[in-house]
Amino acid sequence: MRQVTATEKYYAVLEGKIAKKEFVRQMRQQYPMYISQYNGFDDTVQILKNRQMIFEAQKPAFSEAKVYDDRPALTYSLDALDRGIRIELQTMGIDMAAQTVKAEEFKQAEKKAKDNLEKDANHYLNLMAGE
Numbered sequence: 001m002r003q004v005t006a007t008e009k010y011y012a013v014l015e016g017k018i019a020k021k022e023f024v025r026q027m028r029q030q031y032p033m034y035i036s037q038y039n040g041f042d043d044t045v046q047i048l049k050n051r052q053m054i055f056e057a058q059k060p061a062f063s064e065a066k067v068y069d070d071r072p073a074l075t076y077s078l079d080a081l082d083r084g085i086r087i088e089l090q091t092m093g094i095d096m097a098a099q100t101v102k103a104e105e106f107k108q109a110e111k112k113a114k115d116n117l118e119k120d121a122n123h124y125l126n127l128m129a130g131e
Helices: 006-015 020-030 041-050 078-091 103-119 123-129
Strands: none
Touching: 006 020, 006 041, 020 041, 078 103, 078 123, 103 123
């Protein structure tokens, strides 16, 4: 019968097939010279990694998938966006206080405000100041 390695047992814990306590118990039985009764899961994993008995698999690099952190940060604040939407709705002849705004009108104003703010973050402040 084939012997299951410590790395395979570690991956089973990560997949949820084995409980962490069971993993620690089995590792304590298999490696009593390294793992004591006072070690927890994190300690056991770190000890076995340091002893090179557990190896992490190399994660493949994503070619087309975008990570959240890779997106460009906004160059304008949300307050500036809100101000821009309100001004764009006023130029469309819609008074937000007197009537409700339709979704397509709001999206149109939001798109126009975002485009203007992408070009110049102070676009609407400059409009209000008369510059």
